[in-house]
Amino acid sequence: xxxxxxxxxxxxxxxxxxxxxxxxxxxxxxxxxxxxxxxxxxxxxxxxxxxxxxxxxxxxxxxxxxxxxxxxxxxxxxxxxxxxxxxxxxxxxxxxxxxxxxxxxxxxxxxxxxxxxxxxxxxxxxxxxxxxxxxxxxxxxxxxxxxxxxxxxxxxxxxxxxxxxxxxxxxxxxxxxxxxxxxxxxxxxxxxxxxxxx
Amino acid sequence: xxxxxxxxxxxxxxxxxxxxxxxxxxxxxxxxxxxxxxxxxxxxxxxxxxxxxxxxxxxxxxxxxxxxxxxxxxxxxxxxxxxxxxxxxxxxxxxxxxxxxxxxxxxxxxxxxxxxxxxxxxxxxxxxxxxxxxxxxxxxxxxxxxxxxxxxxxxxxxxxxxxxxxxxxxxxxxxxxxxxxxxxxxxxxxxxxxxxxxxxxxxxxxxxxxxxxxxxxxxxxxxxxxxxxxxxxxxxxxxxxxxxxxxxxxxxxxxxxxxxxx
Numbered sequence: 001x002x003x004x005x006x007x008x009x010x011x012x013x014x015x016x017x018x019x020x021x022x023x024x025x026x027x028x029x030x031x032x033x034x035x036x037x038x039x040x041x042x043x044x045x046x047x048x049x050x051x052x053x054x055x056x057x058x059x060x061x062x063x064x065x066x067x068x069x070x071x072x073x074x075x076x077x078x079x080x081x082x083x084x085x086x087x088x089x090x091x092x093x094x095x096x097x098x099x100x101x102x103x104x105x106x107x108x109x110x111x112x113x114x115x116x117x118x119x120x121x122x123x124x125x126x127x128x129x130x131x132x133x134x135x136x137x138x139x140x141x142x143x144x145x146x147x148x149x150x151x152x153x154x155x156x157x158x159x160x161x162x163x164x165x166x167x168x169x170x171x172x173x174x175x176x177x178x179x180x181x182x183x184x185x186x187x188x189x190x191x192x193x194x195x196x197x198x
Numbered sequence: 199x200x201x202x203x204x205x206x207x208x209x210x211x212x213x214x215x216x217x218x219x220x221x222x223x224x225x226x227x228x229x230x231x232x233x234x235x236x237x238x239x240x241x242x243x244x245x246x247x248x249x250x251x252x253x254x255x256x257x258x259x260x261x262x263x264x265x266x267x268x269x270x271x272x273x274x275x276x277x278x279x280x281x282x283x284x285x286x287x288x289x290x291x292x293x294x295x296x297x298x299x300x301x302x303x304x305x306x307x308x309x310x311x312x313x314x315x316x317x318x319x320x321x322x323x324x325x326x327x328x329x330x331x332x333x334x335x336x337x338x339x340x341x342x343x344x345x346x347x348x349x350x351x352x353x354x355x356x357x358x359x360x361x362x363x364x365x366x367x368x369x370x371x372x373x374x375x376x377x378x379x380x381x382x383x384x385x386x387x388x389x390x391x392x393x394x395x396x397x398x399x400x401x402x403x404x405x406x407x408x409x410x411x412x413x414x415x416x417x418x419x420x421x422x423x424x425x426x427x428x429x430x431x432x433x434x435x436x437x438x439x440x441x442x443x444x445x446x447x448x449x450x451x452x453x454x455x456x457x458x459x460x
Contacts (some may be wrong), residue, residue, distance in 0.1 A: 018280065020273065020276045020277060020280070023272070023276060024269060024272065024273060027269060027272060028269075031264050031268075031269070032261035032262060032263060032264065033256055033259070033261045034264075035261075035262050035263070035264040035268075036256075036259040036260050036261040036262040037256045037259045039259075039262055040258075040259040040260075045265065046418070049264070049265055049268050049271075050419055052264065052268065052272075053268065053271055053272050053275060053419075054421075056272045056275075056276070057272070057275050057276065057279060060276045060279065061279065075253040078253070078256045079253070082256070083221075086221070124257040124258075127254050127255075127257035127258065128257065128258060131255075131258060142220065142255070143258075145217065145220040145221070145222035146220055146252065146255050149221075150222060151217070151222045151223060151224060152214075152217040152222045152223065153224070154222075155222070164213065166217070167213045167214055167216060167217055168213065168216075169216075170216030170217045170219075170220060170222065171212075171213065171214075171215055171216025171217070171248070172216070173216065174216050174219060174220070174247075174248045174251040174252065175216075175244075175247070175248065175251075177251045177254070178247050178248065178250060178251040181251070181254060
């Protein structure tokens with residue numbers, strides 16, 4: 001009987017020990033989403049490639065700081081990919097770098113692994129469906145912040161809105177999205193416990 | 199009066215939580231929110247919820263097959279990083295007093311130094327066995343270099359020599375180092391912040407002796423690692439130029455962006 005494939009937690013532990021094959025195994029497993037995310041932000045293959053390579057190098061260097069008891073590898077890895085892609089996007093646009101540094105990303109590890117919780121019951125369709133139910137102005141504000149790397153002030157300037165309106169849309173949109181995804185999905189046998197371990 | 203001010207301040211901080219969760223705040227705002235969260239457990243619980251929502255946003259993107267060469271480049275970068283981060287003695291960086299002028303020369307007859315890393319466009323054009331062989335060579339070179347570092351520590355062999363890359367006026371922000379391992383006759387370039395390339399261009403490395411310049415491989419990222427097998431004693435200078443891609447040229451035509459004396 002073949003050995004079961006190592007889990008992400010085992011792979012990141014091996015990365016922390018200096019096993020570069022484990023890093024490549026993580027890339028094999030999550031590279032398509034990582035590259036798709038970087039491409040969505042940067043809109044160009046070469047830049048997306050650069051961002052993903054930079055992110056994987058950071059995962060390699062910081063693998064020992066990952067605490068599997070606090071969160072999921074996939075979310076952590078994609079957060080780093082997002083950070084690298086937005087950072088590159090803003091540098092190319094001549095804008096100041098993104099605020100969240102890697103230390104802050106480590107802090108975000110306090111978040112439970114939402115990806116593992118939705119696996120097998122919601123996946124992408126449910127997330128997309130939930131986002132599509134958000135009021136259009138909230139969805140637009142969230143997408144401008146997340147995919148375009150704009151600050152709330154930049155969004156306000158671009159759309160000619162008061163700062164308070166943009167801040168409200170971002171916060172309310174995320175809270176609403178969170179609430180929608182915390183509800184049991186069609187056919188699911190259990191509710192999603194996002195607060196696990198928090 | 200002070201409690202009212204504090205309440206106003208707290209309300210402002212709570213309003214910012216969504217933007218903060220998305221990283222859509224300034225440095226000052228982020229610092230203020232962090233300080234606020236440190237003393238407000240309720241808002242700390244809210245930010246965890248908001249972060250959980252943000253973590254699901256990658257589900258909105260369509261997964262895409264990465265370029266075939268990316269995996270190999272990640273492997274090479276990781277191996278080079280492992281080698282470079284090994285504790286080795288450093289030597290005083292050497293800087294050129296002035297930048298030399300690259301002369302356009304015919305290609306030399308002797309065998310070229312082995313280029314280890316190629317840009318993506320090369321991989322996409324190469325036949326599968328060539329790509330596989332080159333990938334193997336690339337990874338092997340990284341392993342050899344890493345192995346060399348470990349041997350240096352264990353057997354007290356001479357450590358790699360480190361030479362600073364000097365930027366030229368064409369690339370004032372460029373920096374980096376050249377690590378040379380005499381035992382393996384292996385150069386490892388670690389370049390940073392080269393000027394952006396235009397479409398179809400690549401960075402090309404040259405090893406120069408007198409008036410002769412030999413191409414020593416190409417790469418296409420402004421911050422990158424690049425390995426070259428060559429004997430340092432046979433050259434005076436290493437230079438990087440910008441050339442037409444994907445394979446570079448046999449004769450230098452572009453501006454020099456960085457140099458290192460050998």
